[in-house]
Amino acid sequence: MSKLRRTRKKVTKQHIFSTEVGEMDVSNSKGILDTQIPTTPHLSSRMKHIKQEMAKNHLQFVRFEATDLHGVSRSKSIPAHFFQEKVIHGVCMPRGYLELIPNPKDDEVDHIRATCFNSDIVLMPELSTFRVLPWAERTARVICDTFTVTGEPLLTSPRYIAKRQLSQLQDSGFSLLSAFIYDFCIFAVPEIINSKTISFPASTLLNNHDQPFIQELVDGLYHTGANVESFSSSTRPGLMEICFLPEFGISSADNAFTLRTGVKEVARKYNYIASFFIETGFCNSGILSHSLWDVDGKKNMFCSSSGIEELTITGKKWLAGLLKHSAALSCLMAPAVSCRKRYSKESKDLKESVPTTWGYNDNSCAFNIKCHGEKGTRIENKLGSATANPYLVLAATVAAGLDGLQSSDGVLASPGDSTDLYPSKASEIPLKLEDALVALEEDQCLRQALGETFIRYFVAMKKYDLENEETDAERNKFLEYFI
Structure with missing residues (x-):
């Protein structure tokens, strides 16, 4: 002892x-x-x-x-x-x-x-x-x-893995400013709950803000150190979007982690159920908006000093790393079968993968680049679903971006700009979770960054999930779990 x-x-x-x-x-x-x-x-x-x-x-x-x-x-x-x-x-x-x-x-x-x-x-x-x-x-x-x-x-702790990647980033002379943007659904609590499933109403409850509920949630998050920049109703009744203020380091993932518990507990006080889980017809996204700064947090390394509204060479290298590892990234950021349906929503063809897209101020792209001055120049990693672990999203994004900075493969070309070098290989996002798991196992950069122990464990768990997919009647149990 x-x-x-x-x-x-x-x-x-x-x-x-x-x-x-x-x-x-x-x-x-x-x-x-x-x-x-x-x-x-x-x-x-x-x-x-x-x-x-x-x-x-x-x-x-x-x-x-x-x-x-x-x-x-x-x-x-x-x-x-x-x-x-x-x-x-x-x-x-x-x-x-x-x-x-x-x-x-x-x-x-x-x-x-x-x-x-x-x-x-x-x-x-x-x-x-x-x-x-x-x-x-x-x-x-x-x-x-x-x-x-x-x-x-x-070694399987997502928060430890994220901290380790931030330490690697610091050793390379950089820091990360980031914030999560989440969609979540608000449901009315059903009157009857049997022993096998939870029966929800056919449609979600809210058409616009429920002010007392939202006000208590946002004020509560502020007092826990998670500063909300904005909130709004989203594209469907009951679908809410919440954006956090950017913070350096691990704090952005801590804020997202706090939200996932806080929204559940506040919703229960108002006789609602809140869920980040994706059901048929809903696509709850979890976006990581981020920018690379110098180690002291004084200069945005994505922002061009010339006033040109495009990424710097450093930013383009970072983006090239995200594109290069997008297949493996998607496995961590859309870690369930239903999460991956959003990747093919625009495609009518039966394909095994879709191209990884990027663009300036284009919300339809997997990586959306916004150039709004030094504080506002950032990349939105939109591969994520709201059910993804924010610490893993942060860690994997940093690992992929760092590889882009350190790689000799060249810099990707901007849309309409043929003067830059193209990446050595076009990137694709697998539509099936099974294929994404293979991509993660074969991605040597992410294997090394996240650790062999974690990769073995994550892949084994996801294969188990696939072997034991829940039936439609049982899936609502996960709705409760992923609040």
Whole structure:
């Protein structure tokens, strides 16, 4: 037991640095990994502030939250008076909570052998994410990183993978400014729920804003540190769009993660059900809008200083990387069979793949480039569905973009511009999930960036999903899960 306690203290020191150093070092305020041990005054200052918040709000519980593969919160709540102790030692959780699919079957472990599910992992809180939850009575939350009991980061953790890619980006002299744009659906809660399925009304509830619901959601997100830039009704009744303000580093994925839980809990207060899941007739998108900046966050590397409304050479190389790896990217960003239907919605021909498109200010493209001055020049990665894990979307986008910067394949040509070099190979997006899984397995760049352990596990889980596709009657269970 003493040996275990010593290893946990080691994990805690490393982890607390990444939470506290935001007050000291601009690079780590962007979610970058580090191994330096914090000084006691910084830790004491953070804990003093948290204790004041806990007393002021009469908190009873603190949720220790971590993301599973699907981007859904898996948490353990502790009595508030144990918080300081758990900050030091962490909170144990069965590993299978994060690594198994929503409805595990008896033989599931036989299908997925990439990792050991029968062990515990340790949730270590990132103290900078501590927030009082406005939509939960006398409760706060803190986002956690996951470690094995021997002190190693969990290699299948999407948040760890995203942080690792941001660290690689920093080492290359850059930082990422990004924000997620999400669609989600609002449904009326049905009157009858039987034991097998949830029966929803034929159409969604809202034709426009439900002001009290939206106001509480947006205000609540603001108090959790997730700043909403805009919200609106989308293309169908009950379909809402919410855009976050861009932030550097891991914060954009943290904001998306917070939304996925927050919208669920606020909706329940108003007797609604909110869902990011894609059903027939709906296409809930999850867009990553992003731009590359210098390491200090002072200069947008996508924006041309000449005033020309097109990407810089650096931006074009980044985009070339996204195009090159679009097949594998699509596997992580549209990770279910129904997600991929959106890729072929414009095509009447029965094809196995569709070209990866890009353009300036063209919302129909997979990669939409917007040149609106230094702050507004960005690329919208529109391959994603709202069910994709935001940490994986962030990590894979950075990995692909970095490969474009470092590649000698050349720069893609702009629409109508024949002076630049074309990429060596035209990129295609597979329409079938099975083909996308093959593309991910064969993409050596993403395999190395995301890690062999994660790739084996992700592919095994998705193959299991395909073997056990839900029937139409059962699919609404996933609607509830993917809120």
